[in-house]
Amino acid sequence: MSGDPIRPGAAEGCDGNAAPYVLGALTDAEHEAFLLHMGSCAVCREEVASLQSVVAALPAAAPRLKAPRELKRKLMAEVAEDARRQDAAERAAASPRASQRRWRVSFRPVFAAPLAAGLAAIVVLAIALSGGGGSAPAKVIRAEVTAPGASAYVTVSDEHANLTVSKFPPTRIGQVYEVWVKRAGNPEPTDALFDVTSRGEATVEVPGSVRGVRDVLVTAEPDGGVSVPTSTPTIVAHLE
Amino acid sequence: MFKPQRTDTGNQSTAALRNLADEELMQMMRRGHAAAFEVIYDRHADAAFSLAYRMCGQRALAEDVVQEGFLALWRSGARYDRTRGSVRTWILGIVHNRAIDALRRRTVRDRGRVGDQGLAERLPSPQRTELEFARQDEAREVRDALEQLPEEQSRVIELAYFGGLTHVEIASILDAPIGTIKGRMRLGLAKMRMTLGDPAEVVQ
Numbered sequence: 001m002s003g004d005p006i007r008p009g010a011a012e013g014c015d016g017n018a019a020p021y022v023l024g025a026l027t028d029a030e031h032e033a034f035l036l037h038m039g040s041c042a043v044c045r046e047e048v049a050s051l052q053s054v055v056a057a058l059p060a061a062a063p064r065l066k067a068p069r070e071l072k073r074k075l076m077a078e079v080a081e082d083a084r085r086q087d088a089a090e091r092a093a094a095s096p097r098a099s100q101r102r103w104r105v106s107f108r109p110v111f112a113a114p115l116a117a118g119l120a121a122i123v124v125l126a127i128a129l130s131g132g133g134g135s136a137p138a139k140v141i142r143a144e145v146t147a148p149g150a151s152a153y154v155t156v157s158d159e160h161a162n163l164t165v166s167k168f169p170p171t172r173i174g175q176v177y178e179v180w181v182k183r184a185g186n187p188e189p190t191d192a193l194f195d196v197t198s199r200g201e202a203t204v205e206v207p208g209s210v211r212g213v214r215d216v217l218v219t220a221e222p223d224g225g226v227s228v229p230t231s232t233p234t235i236v237a238h239l240e
Numbered sequence: 241m242f243k244p245q246r247t248d249t250g251n252q253s254t255a256a257l258r259n260l261a262d263e264e265l266m267q268m269m270r271r272g273h274a275a276a277f278e279v280i281y282d283r284h285a286d287a288a289f290s291l292a293y294r295m296c297g298q299r300a301l302a303e304d305v306v307q308e309g310f311l312a313l314w315r316s317g318a319r320y321d322r323t324r325g326s327v328r329t330w331i332l333g334i335v336h337n338r339a340i341d342a343l344r345r346r347t348v349r350d351r352g353r354v355g356d357q358g359l360a361e362r363l364p365s366p367q368r369t370e371l372e373f374a375r376q377d378e379a380r381e382v383r384d385a386l387e388q389l390p391e392e393q394s395r396v397i398e399l400a401y402f403g404g405l406t407h408v409e410i411a412s413i414l415d416a417p418i419g420t421i422k423g424r425m426r427l428g429l430a431k432m433r434m435t436l437g438d439p440a441e442v443v444q
Contacts (some may be wrong), residue, residue: 025410057436058397083272
């Protein structure tokens with residue numbers, strides 16, 4: 001078709017994926033790869049930001065309809081039930097002893113057996129992300145995740161690590177994801193607390209050096225984080 | 241200090257909440273205030289359902305998508321970041337992603353089924369408020385901007401955004417190279433941006 005561009009992308013090596021990304025038209029694998037790519041490509045980040053403002057306006061093009069009345073009734077019933085469960089959980093978690101007991105029971109099996117059927121195998125890909133002369137190649141480690149359809153990667157470079165998650169479910173109200181590092185003993189808390197976007201995405205730096213760290217873990221914890229995990233890890237990345 | 245009221249849906253409370261901005265309601269919602277969530281729902285449910293129905297073409301599926309989307313909002317209100325856009329944009333983003341997931345779970349044969357267009361209730365004549373006029377203007381401008389594009393560009397944008405198709409599927413349907421499809425998407429969105437004058441935010 002005349003007028004169509006031969007060169008699809010804004011910058012060489014970017015594969016022209018910014019537009020399909022903002023439209024939600026990448027495959028799952030491409031979506032994950034593009035997220036990783038954006039971490040190191042300012043051109044793509046800028047193009048995505050520019051195009052997202054247009055995509056945000058597209059829903060207005062849909063014919064306007066009225067949401068069915070019964071939908072609100074069903075939804076508010078779920079919300080009320082959710083609030084009731086949350087209250088019960090908060091009461092149950094009020095006892096520190098109960099929290100620690102729950103951790104010991106639920107956390108240990110994670111390392112004794114597979115997280116669940118269908119968990120992704122650990123894939124370690126040694127790829128040079130920077131391509132810069134002299135620097136050690138970054139190691140990208142695919143983590144085990146409990147959430148169906150979700151994925152997580154830890155990128156390790158020069159003893160520092162970044163965690164990238166995709167299609168991750170939001171935590172419950174009053175909770176936040178907390179990153180832990182595990183050396184020889186129990187998991188150690190970090191200052192890294194994070195939320196996911198509406199797309200379930202997040203990129204977070206693992207604080208400090210990861211020298212000697214065997215595993216990077218993520219759990220859902222009360223807002224502000226805790227010093228002892230109170231739930232089963234939702235992400236486990238084996239660095240060694 | 242604000243005292244969370246998880247299930248307070250009394251008329252008086254709700255009436256007072258309706259005067260608050262979305263961002264204030266989100267702050268309350270993240271503390272578990274169900275009535276604040278209800279007001280948010282009332283403000284944006286029609287837009288969310290319209291988008292879901294436009295994408296799914298079936299009322300039942302659109303209802304599921306909207307319900308999942310708003311439940312995700314209720315459970316992830318703390319994730320809302322006002323620097324990334326309005327609450328409305330955030331909600332419609334969630335619904336769009338849920339609709340894409342729903343569409344991609346369907347089989348190819350399901351996707352070809354005729355939808356139940358006409359079964360959903362059209363919005364009655366909107367109240368003649370300033371906000372409604374602004375929303376109608378915005379809708380007209382966006383539709384015009386889309387229609388002004390060359391057909392091959394508007395087609396790929398519609399198939400991707402409203403159809404939930406990947407660029408690979410679109411390339412197959414249109415029998416065009418993947419690079420061409422990506423280029424049409426990019427050119428079309430860039431032209432729309434120029435036409436709309438950088439619509440940094442949709443009308444609240």
